Amino acid sequence: MPYAERRAQILKKATELFAEYGLTAQTRALAAECGISQRLLYRFFPTKEDLLREVYDTAIVGPFQAVWFAELSDRNRPMHDRLTKFYNDYLDAVLGRRWLRLFLYSSLAEADMAPNYISSIITKLTETIVAETAHERGMKLDMEQEAVHEVGWTIHGAISHYAIRRHIYRASHVIPQDMVVAMHVRVFLSGFDSIVSQFERVER
Amino acid sequence: MPYAERRAQILKKATELFAEYGLTAQTRALAAECGISQRLLYRFFPTKEDLLREVYDTAIVGPFQAVWFAELSDRNRPMHDRLTKFYNDYLDAVLGRRWLRLFLYSSLAEADMAPNYISSIITKLTETIVAETAHERGMKLDMEQEAVHEVGWTIHGAISHYAIRRHIYRASHVIPQDMVVAMHVRVFLSGFDSIVSQFERVER
């Protein structure tokens, strides 16, 4: 099998394995999964840690679609629709079992990867959501950056936790996903004015 | 050192160790932490797994205060106060770094412990919160049990995720905790009517 193809196969299987059994999953299990000898892995990745890093970059940071920022900022559509669309897509493309497990394992392992994802993507995301919601209502935001993030986290955290509940805690999920998204979007939009005013009052 | 005392010490150190380094932390490290030989551990716990189970029972299920149910059902106080009080207490007593790390490690390890905690405690909690909120507003709830849980999870998930963000992702937390709680309680209460009506309409 040619170099690139084999490498891609290993990376894919490694992603599945680490997501399932944690970052301590063994290289021998990975080799067996690929149908190759354990020694061959080391022709493609110098150490297990290099492999882990690459798994993280492709499987955690990769799935986020840059186009989502554009869609969330499309002022021709009502914020309610934009949020509903975004979070349904985000749940499907990112917050699946594999992504969540990898992300949590990495975060717990201290491997300051999660902070990277958070600071590089989610920070911008919460800012966008809050700014766009405020704009739609003709509000002029006057609060600390940290408060903006906290407001954005209300909906993002609630939906992320729904995914954790579903995929990690294996809670039953009889209520269909789009209905859950609809609920959270509704709660967020209906409570938005009052939470913003809370922060504006206090943070001045 | 007497039997009971030594055993308690081991249990405590084991909790710290497993929370920090995961359920794969080594018995030798634990022994060193206790200042005893590794062999001695096996006089108190037959296997590592027995130790793990006991750590889980005392450190995960233990911290939940039964009195919280009574407080949440105290109809002499407005729901807003009850929720604010409860979630500040819950964040302090349960959702700390140690508890969260243990809980997540256990959940990821498939060790169907998390489902236990969820089904035995959180299920009842969400039911109480939703029922009490509805009662305060003179509403008669008519929706599926699963929908009730989902409604309760909006606030419980949002606050749990705030704790995860803070302790696991190590996101900066400039906004003081009581202000975050206030925000989530406010969002929940102001959105409550509309989400309930959403489920009632659809679930019939």
Add this chain to the structure above:
DNA sequence: TTTGTTTGTCGTCAATTGACGACTTATGTC
């Protein structure tokens, strides 16, 4: 055919790790 490069395996090393048999030391108790 020869030669060099790529693709791949075998076997092994050193460190780690859960578990435990055998033994030692301390603390009463009659």
Add this chain to the structure above:
DNA sequence: GACATAAGTCGTCAATTGACGACAAACAAA
């Protein structure tokens, strides 16, 4: 003192695990 029970250590075994040197097979190019 004698003797039992509790508290504790030493050393080791077998299995696991990341890493790698040495060698074999496939294959293209001259």
